[in-house]
Amino acid sequence: MTAFSTEIKIAGVTFKNPVMNASGTFGNGREYAELLDLSKLGAIVTKGVSLTPWEGNPTPRVAETPSGMLNAIGLQNPGIDKFIDRELPFLEEVRSSGTRVIVNVCGHSVDEYVSVIERLSDKPVDMLEINVSCPNVKEGAIAFGQDPDMLRDVTKACKSAAKQPVIMKLTPNVTDIKALAKAAEDGGADAISLINTITGMKIDVEKKRFLLANRTGGLSGPAIHPVAVRMVYEAAHAVDIPVIGMGGVISGNDALEMILAGASAVAVGTATFHDPDAMIRIIGEIGEYMEKHAVTDINELVGAVS
Numbered sequence: 557m558t559a560f561s562t563e564i565k566i567a568g569v570t571f572k573n574p575v576m577n578a579s580g581t582f583g584n585g586r587e588y589a590e591l592l593d594l595s596k597l598g599a600i601v602t603k604g605v606s607l608t609p610w611e612g613n614p615t616p617r618v619a620e621t622p623s624g625m626l627n628a629i630g631l632q633n634p635g636i637d638k639f640i641d642r643e644l645p646f647l648e649e650v651r652s653s654g655t656r657v658i659v660n661v662c663g664h665s666v667d668e669y670v671s672v673i674e675r676l677s678d679k680p681v682d683m684l685e686i687n688v689s690c691p692n693v694k695e696g697a698i699a700f701g702q703d704p705d706m707l708r709d710v711t712k713a714c715k716s717a718a719k720q721p722v723i724m725k726l727t728p729n730v731t732d733i734k735a736l737a738k739a740a741e742d743g744g745a746d747a748i749s750l751i752n753t754i755t756g757m758k759i760d761v762e763k764k765r766f767l768l769a770n771r772t773g774g775l776s777g778p779a780i781h782p783v784a785v786r787m788v789y790e791a792a793h794a795v796d797i798p799v800i801g802m803g804g805v806i807s808g809n810d811a812l813e814m815i816l817a818g819a820s821a822v823a824v825g826t827a828t829f830h831d832p833d834a835m836i837r838i839i840g841e842i843g844e845y846m847e848k849h850a851v852t853d854i855n856e857l858v859g860a861v862s
C-alpha cells in the first residue's frame with residue numbers, strides 16, 4: 557500500500573482533501589451530520605446567504621430531468637444575522653475537526669454582497685464563495701456574472717471588504733468562460749469555482765404547462781458534467797489562481813476528470829440528493845485511484861491531462 561497525501565492548498569488555506577459539497581445541495585451540513593462523518597470532508601460550503609431574508613421562488617421549484625434535475629429555488633435563506641446566530645456555531649464545531657468552512661454569499665447589489673462580507677469578517681469562516689451566477693434571481697446577480705467588466709468590479713468590491721480569501725463562482729451561461737475567469741482574476745479573486753447550473757426549461761405536454769413555476773431553472777447533475785469539465789479546463793488554462801470544479805460529479809472518476817482538467821478541488825452537489833454518502837465514497841475512490849496509479853501527492857494530478 558502506497559502512502560499518499562490528498563492535502564491541497566487554496567489561497568493559503570489547507571484542505572485535508574479536495575472534496576467539498578456544492579452550495580445549496582447540503583443545507584449547512586447539520587441535516588447530514590447523522591448520515592456521514594462531516595470531519596472527513598475537505599470543506600463544507602453553506603447555502604447562499606444574503607443580507608436580508610429571501611423567500612425564494614414559488615413552487616414547484618424542482619423537476620427531474622434525464623440524468624439531472626432543474627431547480628429554481630431562488631436562493632431562499634434566512635439572511636446573514638440568523639445565519640450567524642443559528643448556523644455558524646454548528647459549523648464552528650465541524651471546523652475544529654479541520655474541515656474548512658466556506659460561506660456562499662449572494663446579493664441583489666454590490667452593496668448587499670459587501671454588507672454580508674463585512675458581517676463575516678470576524679467570524680470563524682475560512683473562505684467566502686461569491687455567487688455571481690445564480691440563474692434564478694431576477695435582479696442583478698446573473699448580470700454581474702455574465703459581464704466581464706461588472707464581474708471585475710464586483711470582485712474588487714468583495715475583495716476590499718473581505719478578511720477571508722474570496723472565491724468567485726462563475727456561471728456557465730456565457731459564450732466565453734475564459735473572459736469571465738480572467739475578469740475575476742483581474743478583480744483580485746483568490747480562486748474561482750465553476751460551474752453553477754445551466755439554464756433550462758421543462759414542459760408538461762399533457763397539461764401544456766411549465767413544470768417549474770419560475771418557467772426556467774438551473775440544470776445540474778450528470779447531464780452537465782462534460783460541459784463542466786470543458787469549462788473547468790478552459791478556465792484553469794486562462795488564469796493562474798486555483799479553480800474549484802463542479803457540475804455533475806457523482807464518482808471518484810468524475811472528480812478526477814475535474815482535477816486532471818485543472819481543478820485543485822471538487823464540489824459535489826446533486827449526487828448527494830440520491831446518495832447522501834456520495835462525498836465520502838468519492839474521497840475513497842480518489843484514494844483507490846492514487847494507490848492504483850502510485851500517486852503520492854494529489855497535487856501531481858492537478859491539470860495533468862495531456
Ligand SMILES: Cc1cc2nc3c(=O)[nH]c(=O)nc-3n(C[C@H](O)[C@H](O)[C@H](O)COP(=O)(O)O)c2cc1C
Binds near residue numbers: 690752823
Ligand atoms: C437545489 C440546488 C440549490 C443550489 N443552491 C445554490 C446556492 O445557494 N448557491 C450557489 O452558488 N449555487 C447553488 N447551486 C448550484 C450548485 O452549487 C452547483 O454549482 C451545481 O448544482 C452544479 O453541481 P452538481 O451538478 O454537482 O449539482 C444549487 C444547486 C441546486 C441543485
